Amino acid sequence: MKKLKIFIESVLKFMALGGYLIFALIPLYWVLVTSFKGPKELYTFPITFFPKSLDFENYRFLFTFANFGIYFRNSLLVSLGSSLGALIVSVLSGYGLSRLSSKKLSNGILLAMYLTQMIPGFLLMLPLFLMLSKFGMINNLFVLGIIYIDMVIAFGTIMSKGFFDRIPVSLEEAALIDGCGTLEVLYRIVLPISLPAIMAIFSFFFVNIWNELFLAVMFLSSNDKMTVPAALNSFISKAGISWGVMSAGLVVALLPTIIVFAFAQKYIIAGLTEGAVKE
Amino acid sequence: MSRNLKLFIMVLPTIVLLVIFTYIPIGQEIQIAFENYNLYNLSNIYFNGFDNFINIFTSVDFNFVQIVLNTVIWVVVSLVFQFTLGFGLALLLKKPFKGRGIYSGLVFYPWAVSGFAIGLVWAWIFNGQFGLINGILMRFGIINQGIGFLSDPHIALASVIVVNIWYGIPFFAIMLLAALQSVPEELYEAAKIDGAGRFRRLVNVTIPYIRPTIASTILLRTMWILNFPDIIYAMTNGGPANSTNTLANYMIIKMYSFYNYGQAAAIGFIIMSILMIYAVIYLSIFSRLERGVI
Numbered sequence: 001m002k003k004l005k006i007f008i009e010s011v012l013k014f015m016a017l018g019g020y021l022i023f024a025l026i027p028l029y030w031v032l033v034t035s036f037k038g039p040k041e042l043y044t045f046p047i048t049f050f051p052k053s054l055d056f057e058n059y060r061f062l063f064t065f066a067n068f069g070i071y072f073r074n075s076l077l078v079s080l081g082s083s084l085g086a087l088i089v090s091v092l093s094g095y096g097l098s099r100l101s102s103k104k105l106s107n108g109i110l111l112a113m114y115l116t117q118m119i120p121g122f123l124l125m126l127p128l129f130l131m132l133s134k135f136g137m138i139n140n141l142f143v144l145g146i147i148y149i150d151m152v153i154a155f156g157t158i159m160s161k162g163f164f165d166r167i168p169v170s171l172e173e174a175a176l177i178d179g180c181g182t183l184e185v186l187y188r189i190v191l192p193i194s195l196p197a198i199m200a201i202f203s204f205f206f207v208n209i210w211n212e213l214f215l216a217v218m219f220l221s222s223n224d225k226m227t228v229p230a231a232l233n234s235f236i237s238k239a240g241i242s243w244g245v246m247s248a249g250l251v252v253a254l255l256p257t258i259i260v261f262a263f264a265q266k267y268i269i270a271g272l273t274e275g276a277v278k279e
Numbered sequence: 280m281s282r283n284l285k286l287f288i289m290v291l292p293t294i295v296l297l298v299i300f301t302y303i304p305i306g307q308e309i310q311i312a313f314e315n316y317n318l319y320n321l322s323n324i325y326f327n328g329f330d331n332f333i334n335i336f337t338s339v340d341f342n343f344v345q346i347v348l349n350t351v352i353w354v355v356v357s358l359v360f361q362f363t364l365g366f367g368l369a370l371l372l373k374k375p376f377k378g379r380g381i382y383s384g385l386v387f388y389p390w391a392v393s394g395f396a397i398g399l400v401w402a403w404i405f406n407g408q409f410g411l412i413n414g415i416l417m418r419f420g421i422i423n424q425g426i427g428f429l430s431d432p433h434i435a436l437a438s439v440i441v442v443n444i445w446y447g448i449p450f451f452a453i454m455l456l457a458a459l460q461s462v463p464e465e466l467y468e469a470a471k472i473d474g475a476g477r478f479r480r481l482v483n484v485t486i487p488y489i490r491p492t493i494a495s496t497i498l499l500r501t502m503w504i505l506n507f508p509d510i511i512y513a514m515t516n517g518g519p520a521n522s523t524n525t526l527a528n529y530m531i532i533k534m535y536s537f538y539n540y541g542q543a544a545a546i547g548f549i550i551m552s553i554l555m556i557y558a559v560i561y562l563s564i565f566s567r568l569e570r571g572v573i
Contacts, residue, residue: 013371016371017371017382020364020371021385021386024389024448025385026404026411027400027404027445031400045409047409047410047414049411049414092292093292096286096287096290097290100286101283102283105287109290112294116297116301116302119305122506122530123547124304126308126540126543126544127305127307127308127544128300131303131304131307147300150297151300154297182285182289183285211393211396213395214508214509218534218535229393229395232396236399246399246403247400254392254393254396257391260391261388265383268390273453273454
């Protein structure tokens, strides 16, 4: 009886795990299948669940006629550049806040950062757009990159401060007595032992910035400046973009963050759950 | 230069950026909410009191009551299912098994993808003619004509919520799994000796122990879902007939399609007010939680 019960339980567990897996992978399966379907097969009835032959036409169209190479490059540039910039800025401020001797001051600043976390990016895009267009600073990838830095640094500061708080100050005191400067201590002693946190923060930044849509649509008007999400958004209303080409574009949009997640999963999960669980 | 001053200077770039690109724009947003501000008529910007709000509340094309109701349904239903399914997944993943690392990567990846891009993928899956779901239902002979998942106002909201649930499961699973792993094994042993079955152990040991994580993730996620127009924007943009429109998406429509910046800012002001009230509730619940009252 007991054996039977264990057997049934493990079958049920296996089925539940399988159910979650299928649900999670459905969109990935379908977007990949669609992206490899030829124009005829795409709109045949009844639909096919697997492409009859791998057709790369959609990808060819995407990178030639639809100029997707440029969008991809723009996205990569902005995401990597902004993530790196934001990482430097927020590691500095996280460390500063963590080591400031006035707890009143550092808690006050921290609260001001928490407050910004409540405000979603799309709420700010209108005033930002009006403000920057006065100075002729729209349709500019560099300016958009600065805004992206602003969007993520509060989070980065909060997270890195939390991490630096747990590094004992005694490690740094010896170096300070030896005459090392504040920056040198950060660079030589604190950062090398903070690599997991830095990996987590950088991955967060990259994922968030790579996926950002609304500001990019509002700020980038010319074709050669668009990022991948903005370009996909313009596909929606563009004639002559089939679901096949769209799917190829979506694969290009989805893959980079999935790859980042695959490699940094351990750090991301550690970063996400940090502080959420009481010890 | 004192060490404290140096440390403060390190924080300064962040403060400056946040003031210029977040705090000042919030102030302007509030100002624009009370102005007649239309891209088509930029020479005629003036203070118009509560006109933007009155126009939003009385609009016939975009019924405000319906939009608020949609927003509530969108938040509550998404949250309930994201939480239950996420909790279920966390429980399944608690005990180690072969391949658990790879498996969790394959079910957690939705956390990292673009809501907009995945919304478009799901729109294609839900397509009324060539979509995957209609294709499967027809293959098994359950239906013989495609269902307009996103074009039928009665089921469009349910369809976009399904996608939001899909998107949010990993967040809860990741957070709750970490919390589950922090429950001391002795507590379970003690409960077992007392003769508590699996369900009793879950209700009497696990849930009380991870209650702070449950409360904080739900509170955080409520705010987050409220502010998340990406999936709806990609799949229906609020349609058909306003049936999937939420406050966040409504603001985008006013900006992108009508260029009515005054009204868009007014909707933004409403969202901000809700967030503010919510933050107060959040903080009071949280401080009670810290004191162990809840």
